[in-house]
Amino acid sequence: MATPHVSANADVRAAMAATNRLFNDEVFGKGNFSALDDIYTQDARILPPGAPMISGREGIKKFWMELVAAVHATGATLGSDDVMYTGDGVVEIGHATLTVEPPGQSRAELAAKYVVYWREEQGRWKWHVDIWNFNA
């Protein structure tokens, strides 16, 4: 008997992992902020600690450009802790390690955790709602 549901979920998991890698490799690794087009939906929202919510991909791009520049961020590795399929979206709980080298300070790794509500847009799985905070 075929198991199309499980198979479809495996495809979604692979697509999610590819999106998450883009965030580390392109955005943080190379400073390629146009990669955010493939990471966030057009009308995505982010809820960053220490700032109000930001709506829309253009504002989100500006946020990440400024943050990466401000703290000299060089990496953001993401790991899924739970993936909940719900309707045509996915709710993910995950953890992140941000690598930063602020001017005049030594390299540091910050432990964060996040919840992302994923939606499919133009054949890609993207972050539609993204909220995080730090563990310490």
Next chain:
Amino acid sequence: MATPHVSANADVRAAMAATNRLFNDEVFGKGNFSALDDIYTQDARILPPGAPMISGREGIKKFWMELVAAVHATGATLGSDDVMYTGDGVVEIGHATLTVEPPGQSRAELAAKYVVYWREEQGRWKWHVDIWNFNA
């Protein structure tokens, strides 16, 4: 023509508002932490700023008891900014105002924002995943 979907959504909205009021009135207002049974699902997770994720309602009760005692929290008013129906759950973006009166300090209001993934459990709409952070 009947519109059962819209009607059902209005019921869900009302149920969500009732749960959110419980959090302010019972948990923060009266220190009635058993009300958390009606607010969080049995296997809920919270992702608080400044601490690791906590899994399960018993651990979540302990967290809120300790937090309310530590900062003398007296209120937590919640407001929905977006409610997204997804499968048999709901993803909510909202904002909160926490009223605190830490020992030796004057009363303060803290602006927070949150994402909650809601699920129905035993006829009630409850928080299944709850993450928040502060705006400043």
